[in-house]
Amino acid sequence: MAREQLFVGLEIGTTKICVVVSESLPDGSIHILGVGETPSRGVRKGEIIDFSSVSECVREAIIDAEEKSNVEIRSVWVAISGAHLQSFNNRGTLILPEDHNAINDEDLRMVEMNAKEVILPPSNAFLHTIIQNYHVDGNKNVINPEGMMGSRLDADFHIVHGVKTRIQNTLRCLENMKLDIEDVVMNSLASAQVVLTQHQKDLGALVVDIGGGTTDFIVYVDGAVRHSGVLALGGDHITNDISIGLRLPIVRAELLKIEEGCALSPERSLGGKINLKNDPGFSGCEIDRNAFDTVVHARMNEILHLLKREVERGCHLDLLGAGVMLTGGCARLKGVATLTKEIFQLPVQVTTMDNLSGPTSMFENPQYSTAIGLTKYANAVYSQIPEETFFSKITNTLGGLFGRK
């Protein structure tokens, strides 16, 4: 496998485990070679609760992806989620000596280290340190200060951290399969790579990935990550509510949600009855659509209000000129864009992924945005960093996580 051109993204989701194999094209876009997928078992709210089941599912998804892409997978980029992930913004400052010629790579690394000098809970580890902007002697919003003269260098970072053992558990699933782990990427950061253009990031945008177990979000303002987080709420909660409220088995409730679910207020309900046909182990019945819509709307409305409150903690909504991009499996729920628009009072769109080629059914479906985004993230990382520097960076990241150098 040629590392420079092929990338494999692995998302261990609550609903499905997805492996995307893609190759980078000279124009910077990526071409999807194949997607392996298997229903997920042993994952709740984005976190592993049954290690052996998850390992088995990952194995199946990898084999599926290998068959479809005709590529032998040796290394993967892994997406991670869960309510344990937290973020904050912090500034690092470096006073440069008078005889310092110009800001160099080492200075940038030092200022990043300074920004990371914060006390995390003892069980947590850094996941991402994402640069927002540099300031050189008060000159704000410097994109790349390398080579510039200055006496004081400040840098704002968006820092993401999470519970070390929970991150490790995700990675241990892959150890038995003799797969190398290239890097671990927060779900929403990966999704943003494919659902947002640079222009949208500059305008200000919120990416909301509503998955099965979690709702991941990331906010871009002025081209940089301003805020991110995870709510341990997702499509599974809607299914669970339907199952309890309408007394349906979980499997039937899930199917009903996908086929008939609508996030809009029950006042706009079509009314009438929904006829559920007989299935093996389930005798058909009729359910009231108004009751069904009440259950779905109540949950979706709550998730979006909680999300709005969470986003507002990190950034003012007026700064999001490009509006809200919805992705993830639940973005396909009818009426979700309208409801989001009503709550956020911002333009909302269910995303499609640009700058991709390959099996169209894959990238038109928002539930694959994270796994595809991982490969695009990988492509971006590779294209920006020289190979030897890149490998040392990855070694440092994972070495720190596993306690080995």
Place this chain on the structure above:
Amino acid sequence: MSALTSSLQFSASPYRIVGVGNAGVNFLDHLLLNNPFFLGLVALNNDLDALTSSVVPMQLALPPEQELLAALEEVLPRFEAEIQGASVILFCAGLGGETASTLLPHLAAAAKKAKKLTLACVTQPFSFEGKRAQSLAAEAASSLKQICDGVVILDNNQVASSGASKAGLGETFTASDEAMQVFLPNMVAMLSSKGPVRINRSHLLKALSRAGEKNYFGYGQASGSNRLHEAVERLFKSPQLQGGRVLAKCSAIFMQLRGPKDLSFAEAQAAMQEVERVVGEESDIQLSVSAEEPAGAALQIFILAVEEKEEKKEIIPNVEKISASIPKKSEPSEPSPAAPVPKASIAELPLDLLELNLPEEPVEFQKSAASKPVTKVKQTQGALNFTAAQRGRFDKSEPTIVEGEDLDTPTYLRLGLKLI
């Protein structure tokens, strides 16, 4: 339930737990059957059959209900003799019955007059017990609040609602007994905590003495490597705590963590964090930590929370009605609920009441629990927790708590939306 209190060791009795009436004596019986080392229990009842079958060593037979008030002059001195030597008197009873509702305020007044720290832990009657029982209970509770240093009122309806809707009557009453069985020893332990981190007793009493308050409690225990997390999980599954939701509106929360010597600082810290995560960091939580349980004992966590209600209408205690039927006293200084003993402020309480020094040597039984023909209480399987049942597929997963609300419970249920 037997495991809940069996590891408790009470080496002395600077306190008396006084059970009044059938329910009160029942509570003590349950307590003693599960922990025969529990000392300082006194049973008062006019049901002689029930009293004879009780395992409580110290017993005081009362005259029949209709003669109860008339015989107060005879009853009170006997009661005062029983509580001599103790500094804390904790009354327990089920309000609503004639015996407890009528007698308890008088007993509390007598204890208070004897300068004892007087607390009452009572249950409100089930709604099916009728309006008369409710009214008697309300009057008695109101009187107790005026007399006692602290009153904890447990709502039986809330306890019953945690069980299955088709639970038998016996099971429902047993649930109430079991709730008290958890509460009483933990309350005593909280009052007599001696560890380096302990609850300020004056704060506890101040919270319990506020008028119009509502109390909630929860308990969880667990052993093993993940004991703290499991104990906290069980704590929030306690019927009264409703998954921790009620704690968010409580003005004072008292938490007690007890375990063997290997109880670590990190566990105490984690317990506080877990509870703060549910109730919010701004909440007033007071913690008591004790690592004096025997090796191998389970880690136990107990929470008592006080919700300060807005007083809509103060219930005027109908103590006149009670006092009218009391025979005229020869001495004007006799204690009477009609003129409740002025509640001493916490600052005025004798120092030894605020800082108890427990004797090291165990006090001998006055009457062995084993000498009584013990009727084994049938242990029944616990009823399915209401909150847990409503979490569906998330039953066994870590709850998503935001501002005290368990978001794994369906939204429409929490909002009270009706599905037509």
